[in-house]
Amino acid sequence: GMFDPHGWTGPVNVVAKLFMKRVRLQKWNEELPEDVRESWNEFRGRLPVLENLKIPRHAVINNPVEVTLHGFSDASEAAYGAVFYMRSSDAVGNVQVSLLCSKSRVSPPKLQTIARLELCAAVLMSRLFAMFVSACDSRFGEVVLWCDSMITLHWIATEPSKLSVFVGHRVSAVQELTIAEGCKWRHIRSEDNPADKLSRGLQP
Numbered sequence: 001g002m003f004d005p006h007g008w009t010g011p012v013n014v015v016a017k018l019f020m021k022r023v024r025l026q027k028w029n030e031e032l033p034e035d036v037r038e039s040w041n042e043f044r045g046r047l048p049v050l051e052n053l054k055i056p057r058h059a060v061i062n063n064p065v066e067v068t069l070h071g072f073s074d075a076s077e078a079a080y081g082a083v084f085y086m087r088s089s090d091a092v093g094n095v096q097v098s099l100l101c102s103k104s105r106v107s108p109p110k111l112q113t114i115a116r117l118e119l120c121a122a123v124l125m126s127r128l129f130a131m132f133v134s135a136c137d138s139r140f141g142e143v144v145l146w147c148d149s150m151i152t153l154h155w156i157a158t159e160p161s162k163l164s165v166f167v168g169h170r171v172s173a174v175q176e177l178t179i180a181e182g183c184k185w186r187h188i189r190s191e192d193n194p195a196d197k198l199s200r201g202l203q204p
Helices: 010-024 034-052 112-137 150-156 165-177 196-200
Strands: 064-075 079-090 095-106 142-147 183-188
Touching: 010 034, 010 079, 010 095, 010 196, 064 112, 064 196, 079 112, 079 196, 095 112, 095 196, 112 142, 112 150, 112 165, 150 165, 150 183
Parallel strands: 064 142, 142 183
Antiparallel strands: 064 079, 079 095
């Protein structure tokens, strides 16, 4: 197993989670289909390459003059997730961007619309933000949360009582955890969204 409390290998973990979801859909006494066994063995065989992955422990540039926190969320029919990066710069214009943490969830078996899954990703990012700031001493000049769903951004800017119960409950949580804390929500193009790797998964 992999011990990865920060979610640095999040996109790879998504592949394993999706495999386990597929296994759970099988009857307990049924043998796994050959293609499933082969894909798992191939995935497992590639895991040792992660031993070469190195994440710098020092996340902030030396003598920073500006430090900002950036979160990204995304969803697909398979999974949804959120990832945070820290951007710091010094007085002469050097910039360092560091991966901090990520979290993902497998999309529920009960079919949800992509719009609702994108909102679930935004909630996950909001909770991850709250956990992160409570666990670290860093202070940020700005916190920007990026989402590629215009529907989700519209919901987040709406009074929860004007929305359906499902949407309103989650929007209320997002607003309380982020907007009330001064976070800014912005749109990002899907092709530029790093959280896309969390919602689709990557081989090691």
